[in-house]
Amino acid sequence: MTSEDIKTHMAMKGGEGPDSYVQNSTYQRGIVEAATENINEAIANQFDINAFPTSPNPICVADLGCSTGPNTFKAMQNIVEAIKLKYISKGGNSKIPDFVVFFNDQVSNDFNTLFKSLPPNRQYFAAGVPGSFHGLLFPKASLHFIHSSSAAHWLSNIPVDVMDEGSPAWNKGRIFYTNAPKEVKDAYATQFAKDMESILFARAQELVSGGLLALFLSGIPDVMSNSDSHTGIEIDMIGSCLMDMAKVGLVNEAKVDTFNLPLYYPTPKELKALVERSEYFSFERMAILKNQKKHVTLQSPSMRALFFRALFEGLLVKQFGNEIIDELFDRYTEKVARSSFFLNPEIDKTIELFVLLKRKI
Ligand SMILES: C[S@@+](CC[C@H](N)C(=O)[O-])C[C@H]1O[C@@H](n2cnc3c(N)ncnc32)[C@H](O)[C@@H]1O
Numbered sequence: 001m002t003s004e005d006i007k008t009h010m011a012m013k014g015g016e017g018p019d020s021y022v023q024n025s026t027y028q029r030g031i032v033e034a035a036t037e038n039i040n041e042a043i044a045n046q047f048d049i050n051a052f053p054t055s056p057n058p059i060c061v062a063d064l065g066c067s068t069g070p071n072t073f074k075a076m077q078n079i080v081e082a083i084k085l086k087y088i089s090k091g092g093n094s095k096i097p098d099f100v101v102f103f104n105d106q107v108s109n110d111f112n113t114l115f116k117s118l119p120p121n122r123q124y125f126a127a128g129v130p131g132s133f134h135g136l137l138f139p140k141a142s143l144h145f146i147h148s149s150s151a152a153h154w155l156s157n158i159p160v161d162v163m164d165e166g167s168p169a170w171n172k173g174r175i176f177y178t179n180a181p182k183e184v185k186d187a188y189a190t191q192f193a194k195d196m197e198s199i200l201f202a203r204a205q206e207l208v209s210g211g212l213l214a215l216f217l218s219g220i221p222d223v224m225s226n227s228d229s230h231t232g233i234e235i236d237m238i239g240s241c242l243m244d245m246a247k248v249g250l251v252n253e254a255k256v257d258t259f260n261l262p263l264y265y266p267t268p269k270e271l272k273a274l275v276e277r278s279e280y281f282s283f284e285r286m287a288i289l290k291n292q293k294k295h296v297t298l299q300s301p302s303m304r305a306l307f308f309r310a311l312f313e314g315l316l317v318k319q320f321g322n323e324i325i326d327e328l329f330d331r332y333t334e335k336v337a338r339s340s341f342f343l344n345p346e347i348d349k350t351i352e353l354f355v356l357l358k359r360k361i
């Protein structure tokens with residue numbers, strides 16, 4: 001899996017069918033809902049409307065890794081409403097500006113589905129921006145507020161060592177770093193650190209002075225080993241289903257060895273250290289959100305299978321072909337149903353991290 005493969009195959013399952021992201025993203029919706037309060041506070045306390053010359057210039061907002069909807073619409077509506085409210089309450093006689101919302105995702109994202117379902121009564125002009133958020137996406141100093149939810153923990157690349165048979169970080173027989181040797185986890189952590197640096201560098205160019213960057217991403221608590229993470233175990237189980245299939249000749253084992261998922265779950269401490277390193281931003285706030293939705297929305301093993309299928313199908317098809325996907329997720333559903341963690345929600349240690357950064361003057 002090269003970085004080019006990731007770019008072109010990572011997008012969530014398009015369309016609006018039963019296994020699409022649109023139909024299987026209530027979990028991520030829970031994060032957007034839990035974030036509302038943090039966003040409102042950030043805009044009320046840290047968004048300085050007097051610093052931005054508006055009218056006739058619009059306020060520009062971007063959502064990075066927006067996917068196909070509908071969660072992005074809810075997030076963007078909330079941001080626009082909160083900024084408008086600020087103009088009404090604090091702006092004196094100044095006119096409420098126009099708003100432009102830029103919806104960003106990888107080129108392989110199903111933007112047609114996104115555009116078709118844009119809310120008809122939206123209070124903003126909408127545009128799609130294709131490309132990776134690890135690079136520059138917008139002109140210099142053109143954005144006032146950048147938001148990203150459930151996306152910044154996706155990596156741009158698989159660390160080379162993880163795919164190198166001669167390295168101690170060679171990830172044989174697994175597709176993720178959960179339950180892998182420490183070297184695998186460390187290689188993933190290094191890649192995440194690099195990617196975060198690229199994200200911050202690019203955003204620093206694009207934001208106006210005083211502009212805000214609000215990132216929401218999945219993580220694990222500070223005191224915990226990665227194998228305790230429920231999410232990690234569940235992803236690991238996709239790998240173990242693939243290995244079962246390799247044993248009976250349904251997939252090529254070498255392909256499992258070289259396949260690895262481009263995701264990393266940082267701890268709050270780790271993330272804080274990385275963002276504080278940036279010379280362009282002041283660190284405003286960090287919080288841990290509680291997503292109430294996982295166990296409400298993913299009640300059955302088959303719903304969990306659909307959840308992961310909507311996320312990973314593109315990458316899995318690229319590596320293993322389309323023919324194995326139904327069988328893989330049938331096996332996965334059975335494995336989840338038999339596993340003890342499924343019955344015990346307490347094992348789920350995944351947390352949602354929020355960081356708020358402000359572009360320095
Ligand atoms: C789980 S979805 C989240 C979608 C939406 N933000 C939500 O909350 O429902 C993650 C999205 O991030 C996108 N993504 C991941 N890495 C990206 C990158 N480097 N550049 C642009 N989009 C990326 C994926 O394509 C996917 O659509």
Ligand SMILES: [Mg+2]
Pocket residue numbers: 171172173174175176256257258259260
């Ligand atoms: Mg592997």
